[in-house]
Amino acid sequence: MQRIIGKQAVLHRYEDLMAYECDGYTIHKGVPAAVIFPANTQEVSAAVTYMHKHKIPFIPRGAGTGLSGGATALNGEVIISLVRMNKLLDVDYLNRKAVVQPGFINLKLSNSISTKGYYYAPDPSSQAACTIGGNVGENAGGAHCLKYGVTTNHVLGLELVLPSGEIVRIGGLPDSPGYDLLGILTGSEGTMGIVTEITVRILKKPQGIKTVVALYDDVNDASQAVSDIIAAGIIPAALEMMDNTAIEGVESGNYPVGYPRDLGAVLIVEVDGIEAGLQHQIDEVLEVCRKHHVREVRQAASVEERARWWANRKTAFGAMGTISPDYLVQDGVIPRSTLPFVLARVGEISQKYGLRIANVFHAGDGNLHPLILFDSRIPGQQQDAVLAGSEVLQVCAEMGGTITGEHGVGIEKMEDMRFVFTEQEIEVQIGLRQVFNRDNLCNPDKIFPKPARCVEVKQHLATVRETAISN
């Protein structure tokens, strides 16, 4: 490797490798055989060609902010870090696209084009650190994906080093003849190759933005308001929710905004677009909120106030560290209409395991982030947190939802895949992987469970769902 990409670009001493033993998912860890830092596509290709020839497994990695273990070397793989490939290569304002290297940081793109009035829409909470390459791998979402869509809706083209080492270019325009290769590569969690260049859509900044917070005594009233806002035909740019425990966390964290600690829930509702129509939309939102017994509503009086609300919300995960030694982030999706039922079930799971669960949601699109609080120093609690998380995902699947909205499957949810796919459906997907990654050297042992008894699981789920509906 040192011969191929330079002596300085390879880590191989155990003490250096330790820093790469996991990504943002810390339950399972593994030390890589080496970490390499290629400087360009040709070096990625040369390194991969070598590893392909010698049957050495490897894993691409961005900033390591992933939450499902996708970049963790469970079995001593070589990690290919893309952080040196961190350039903004081109911006084409007329055709509204930008070309970046995979290690380019998400927020830097919006910052780089802001003065011209443009931005990049997908905004994961980790956007100040995470890379666009990593976003493509996980098909990352964010608070504003309700209106603007997730990463896959913004990727126009990719350059990819196949697991064989060959370099291919895919896409370039919204629609493409043949099969949707961009779609299948986006969100493939590094199992189909190493993305080395990304063309993304950039958007004109909306003329106006208006933001309100609605404070509720009862979380169910807040849930009902979410459903009714969407049913009223308003598509907010963002529609976020935090429950009582989450509010306790964010108000104890670095960015408190003064939410009362006794609230059942807070909603953050943002609309954007042409200035002329915005206040009318906000008035409609407020009307719905009031119908559902809101305690208080506040409209952001300044850009700074809005920024404070978002800093508070976007650092919610980390803020849990102030009220609990450890926490596990989950990521389920449900039909919006089942939100009150699912919240009640999450409450039961919390009681069953004796673990507090804070709920932070992209409520508008039914994407839950239960934060399961535990103390890893107490024997058994980490294990219980994992089991509780899996039970929450099972509830999501039972309600006709799914097991991940934006964090990916990675290592964490491999077994939970059985909640939503039959053995045969999993086999089809493994077949797709083999088209790109025949020898399974590229991020092996991720996403898919080992073959097992999933017909029974599906049957169980069907029964549970029938029961829930008939109740």
Next chain:
Amino acid sequence: MQRIIGKQAVLHRYEDLMAYECDGYTIHKGVPAAVIFPANTQEVSAAVTYMHKHKIPFIPRGAGTGLSGGATALNGEVIISLVRMNKLLDVDYLNRKAVVQPGFINLKLSNSISTKGYYYAPDPSSQAACTIGGNVGENAGGAHCLKYGVTTNHVLGLELVLPSGEIVRIGGLPDSPGYDLLGILTGSEGTMGIVTEITVRILKKPQGIKTVVALYDDVNDASQAVSDIIAAGIIPAALEMMDNTAIEGVESGNYPVGYPRDLGAVLIVEVDGIEAGLQHQIDEVLEVCRKHHVREVRQAASVEERARWWANRKTAFGAMGTISPDYLVQDGVIPRSTLPFVLARVGEISQKYGLRIANVFHAGDGNLHPLILFDSRIPGQQQDAVLAGSEVLQVCAEMGGTITGEHGVGIEKMEDMRFVFTEQEIEVQIGLRQVFNRDNLCNPDKIFPKPARCVEVKQHLATVRETAISN
């Protein structure tokens, strides 16, 4: 087949089969071995299982409105017509989705949910006849896809009979763990299985719609206005363009609206959304139009006037029949900024072959529909029309665009795939097909060209593009 799905559900006499010798693409034809009309998923599965066992190739077909020959039995395949599976199975207003059978007609969905204030967004010009199953196969677009996206952005779940006869269900929510199977199936032109049930997103009808037409002396001024409208940060619901020859066609057709015949081009610009902001947006549009020497602008004064403009536009292809015995529809995509250059090249191609070419565009997303007028009674003209169409697609590819926006590859553009893909990229796609369709019995001989000399084509294109850019 008669034993499997009933005597009445199988056509096998030559005179009956003749009606199925082509779809909306009439250049290549073929008589199927039989046409079968299954009534439900189980019958599709039983028929496919039988054909799989006996190695009989087969082709799914909706309304037969496709424009690239995707449903044509070139080599005596069995056609599986889905027209009997034409029910609306369920509408879930709360979670905004509807479940339809593949033979359900596109426009009927919007009509069925209209009184509740909802509609289905993708609106191909053939929407009064085409089926949603066919739309999924071709990833159909339409005039309003600029703002709302094409079919793939509205498909939430599929039931599919695999080419082996097995029934699988895929998706159900916007994001899904594992690979994006919905994405790869949508637009796969019937080569990965037979879709037997579709869950689609339904949208709340916008509160207001405003529509203007802008009449231009010079087509290049109209092109520049298109670029500037988008650059101004307005995303119209639709942004359509017709050139002088297209105007001659529609004004000679069944739905004339009185466009002056000497116009260089007409733009149809529509905005929708919250009522309060709309007139402001239209005013901005008009300001841009005026900056580019518009001769006249008209704003629709009534729902009826708007409907007349759309009937005129949506019947543009058929209207060409009034000014030419035959015509060939092409479907290329280009970056918006290259529109004036590409129009000039299309004009040169028209002169070279001595064939008139009318241009109808979804201008906002750079999707061209050159209509090549010819007379099949004159020896050689049909052949020339095909060659001219292929040259237009080559120009699109040279400009960094692509060879189909919404009509698919089918039979028509198999060889043109070389303009945009290398041999290796085509092989990857054939590999993907094999995951679903190992024996290639399901719609064989479509989409992909036979292996050949495409490295040279790519090199040629790269040279041409460099030259165009440096000029």
